[in-house]
Amino acid sequence: MAIEKIIVLEDEAVIRKHLTELLQRKNFLVAQADSVSKAKQLVDKDDFDLIFADVRLPDGHGTEVLEYCQLKATPPLVALMTAYASVESAVECMKGGAFDYLIKPFSDDQVDVLLKKAGEFHQLLKVNQHLSAGGVAEEEHQLLGNSPAIQQLNDLIRKVARTQATVLIQGESGTGKELVSRSIYKNSTRSKQPFITVNCAAIPDNLVESEFFGHEKGAFTGAVSRREGRFELAHGGTILLDEISEISPVVQSKLLRVLQERELERVGGTRTISVDVRVIATTNRDLAQSVERKEFRQDLFFRLNVVPIHVPPLRERPTDIPLLAETFMRRYAKKHGCPVGGFSKASLEALQSHSWPGNIRELQNVVERAVILSGEGALIDPDLLGLTVMSSGKIYIPTNPLAQTSQEAELPATQLKTEMPEVHEQASPSASSVSVAQGDGDILTLGEMEKRHIFATLEAFDQNRTKTAKHLGISIRTLRNKLNEYKASTDSQETPTEDNS
Ligand SMILES: Nc1ncnc2c1ncn2[C@@H]1O[C@H](COP(=O)(O)OP(=O)(O)OP(=O)(O)O)[C@@H](O)[C@H]1O
Ligand SMILES: [Mg+2]
Incomplete structure (x- = not known):
């Protein structure tokens, strides 16, 4: 073909x-x-x-x-x-x-x-x-963890990998969905064939179709030569449709056809091309809910959801945290040439009691920063992690851990800028801490705290979403989804319903 x-x-x-x-x-x-x-x-x-x-x-x-x-x-x-x-x-x-x-x-x-x-x-x-062209950063990664949840996940991966079934991987941002998909691929009979990923959220709407299905020369302005789409590149192998919830209804219906018939036409082309591709999709949204909201086609959801895999959030498997943290510590110590002495007991406790809204990616970021900031051969203390829950009932969000470690002078100014963004220069005290208790003394829900924390961080970064997401250890897409959710819930509160009118 x-x-x-x-x-x-x-x-x-x-x-x-x-x-x-x-x-x-x-x-x-x-x-x-x-x-x-x-x-x-x-x-x-x-x-x-x-x-x-x-x-x-x-x-x-x-x-x-x-x-x-x-x-x-x-x-x-x-x-x-x-x-x-x-x-x-x-x-x-x-x-x-x-x-x-x-x-x-x-x-x-x-x-x-x-x-x-x-x-x-x-x-x-x-x-x-x-x-x-930068499609995949190939690094061997193992799915680490001893918790029953991870063991079950690994069992499921092995079973599913042997089949040709379409897999839908769902889970919060940073839980390891992409890693799971690679693991399925590596354990499958197609492991010697291509593994092609498409980040559906990163491709501009008007280019998605041509990325998926390719285009003929002259199909549109800028189509100077014929180009194969990702499905064709994946022929014989596996395609990962990352963040599948983000594709438009038009592309959803075209995708449905490929999944049903394994056939496609390039943009501007008339010839039908057959492809033999194993499909894995991921999403950090609840796709069933997107179907209910009519944002995602039900028939496409069924086609994708042949084998559903749920990757649990890190807070539901805190026993995995020490192993993950130690592995990341060694990895970053080697990468940055900063030998560290390990985590102090208090640090391990702090790591295990944190709620990790950004999951493993957040843990990686926290450990990387701590490794860079810690002294040579020294134990990593909790203040370097920036996760301290203060006894006053305030969650302390460190804006400049350097100030507390007296190592500021050792870091060059440029590194200081990238590792510790301007937040400490701009943030007002109210923007850098979130109170657990509400004014009336009720304890805030985790969701409400997360929302306030996100808004406070946005404010601290002058509403810059890229910096905010980076600082929070979540993807921009996740940040946008969360803000949309908050907006939707505010809108629905403002719209009078039968109950409260
Ligand atoms: N069990 C694990 N063991 C080791 N590393 C992990 C594990 N799970 C995730 N990671 C690492 O955490 C980071 C985030 O994982 P990944 O990109 O797979 O998450 P994701 O669920 O696809 O996130 P997003 O929804 O934001 O795309 C990666 O660097 C990955 O290697
Ligand atoms: Mg991902």
Whole structure:
């Protein structure tokens, strides 16, 4: 499926015709050329995936076309066709970048073998282009934890990995959903095939469709060449649809079709392309609720929710915290070259009693900061974690732990800026602490405290959401979702209902 358009460059009419017809019978789009100059014209005009090129041509050498193609952003693969007498020159050509060669006369079966190899190679190239464009930061990560919840999760991952079933991973932000999806992939029979991720929340609405399904040249302004979508890149492998709740209704319906029929058309294209892809989706929203609110298609939800996996929040498995914290401590100590002496007992207690709204990502951030700030070989004390619950009933949100550790002078000013954003310069006392008790003496709910904390942090960062989310250890998307929820609940309170009117 990856190879579509082919040039047959051959001056001997009989061979050219035979090969062309053979390829057309296999549904490839074939253009013919009998000279180097004609082949170059074709290469200029369109994006081809493969060229069968004769070596000796009336106006030159097949290798000239090979060189010419290398000037293109995505050069086609070139297979040279040569007579036995010039095998050596074909080998030279291979060194010059030819993909393969056929010795004349060749059989149809040999062409088949070459096509199969070219198809696999072509996909590999595309996947590599995708990876080097920053698609995936590949680092081996193990799902750490001894709690029953994590053990059950690991069992489920192993069971599900063996199947081809679509998986929907739900859980709060930072709980490890992406890690779970990678673990499923690595334990699956498709582990040697591509793992392609699409962050649905990060792609602008108008580009989502072309990212998913690809586009043909000229499909829209800026579509200067044909491009495969992520589903095509994932062919034979696995696709991760990260933050699936964020896609628009139009794309939802197109996605439904791929999930039902494993078929798609590129944007601006008419040809139906079949894909063999295992789908894993993640979301930090309650998708069933999104369905109820008519924000997410029910049929798509059912298609995705074949095997649901819930990743529990960190506060529900506090026994995992010491292992996670120690592992992260060692990792960051190595990364930053800051040998630390471990956590003090009080620190471990503080870590285990914190509610971790940003889950494991927040824990990572807290540990990384503490490692950087701690003295060489020293124990990490609670004040470096910035999680202290003060006896006055106030949750203390440290704005500048440096001030308390007298290490300020040791850190360069630039690091000070990035690690400890301007909050301490701007925050008023009310913006940097949240009272657990309300004015009337009632204890605040966790949700209410979280809301107040978010608003206080926003205020401290001059409403800058990026800095706020970073400081809170949550994604911008999560912050936006939370603010939307608060807005929705305020709106519904303002709208009189039958009960209170
Ligand atoms: N059980 C775990 N053991 C070790 N590291 C973990 C574990 N769970 C999560 N992490 C780490 O925590 C960080 C956040 O995990 P991940 O990105 O998978 O979360 P997520 O649920 O996808 O978050 P979001 O909803 O914000 O996208 C990653 O660096 C990941 O490696
Ligand atoms: Mg994620």
